[in-house]
Amino acid sequence: MAYNILIVDDSPAMRRVVKRVVDLSGVDTGKYLEAGNGIEALVVLRSEWVDLIMTDINMPEMDGEELLLQVRADAMLASIPVLVVSTDKSEARIKQMMESGADGYVSKPFMPADLSEQMHRLLGGGGTPDEGF
């Protein structure tokens, strides 16, 4: 089964790096979808099937926390796993995002294997973790 993955980050460079990690992760990927903030992400989510959302927190217009809350409040989107990828590694932030409904949290800088492991966990298979690392 090929999974559609939505990468939400206001940094195009970071989206490229995350995409590269996904490429190397062994996850069978269908579509790569990208958004620069939460508003753009919601537009994508309402027009495309998405199996996993990987989102930054600190973004303009709508940040990752608001995106997470809106996804969880929308019956059509609520079941999509959300993996937070953020520079903020403080315990308070991680706890807050997990309590808001995040399914996983990876802090930047990240090791590619850590991101890959979280993806495999949330997708429940779809390849061998750490393939390519």
Next chain:
Amino acid sequence: MKASDFASLLPDHCSEVLDAMYFTTVLESTIDPNDASDDPCGPDRPLPNVDDFAFQLRFTGDVSGRFGLCLGASTARGLAANFLGEEESDISPTEVAEVIGELANMLCGAVMSVVPSKHKFVLSHPEPVLGMPHSRAHDLLLATLATDSGDIHTWVTVEGNA
């Protein structure tokens, strides 16, 4: 909290980011909490070279201020190539700027994540700047990270404590 309090945090946490995501090793770090006059980016002066890259962002929380960095074009291209996993020749100046902006974001985030705080820090988005804060006008810490990709000049100003 004073800018000088960041002296014990900045080198180690910047080094972690550079090592993990930019495949760059910090060889030596130099801290100067008092005087910006010798900094090549110069207080309230234009950057020494027109093709230098300098970005700054604001942090707001229990302590508020600014974090910034400045580095030469060659160093910036090398870091961008490492970060993106591509050849320097394949990376446009716009892409280099995006990578260095993200570097500023990650360095600031890494440092602020370990600052004791009752509240979450909010970071603004990295913006290009043409100079750096003046040591006479700000509580300022300067740190130069000598890396195997070249020097990275960083600064932190503290402008308020909650």
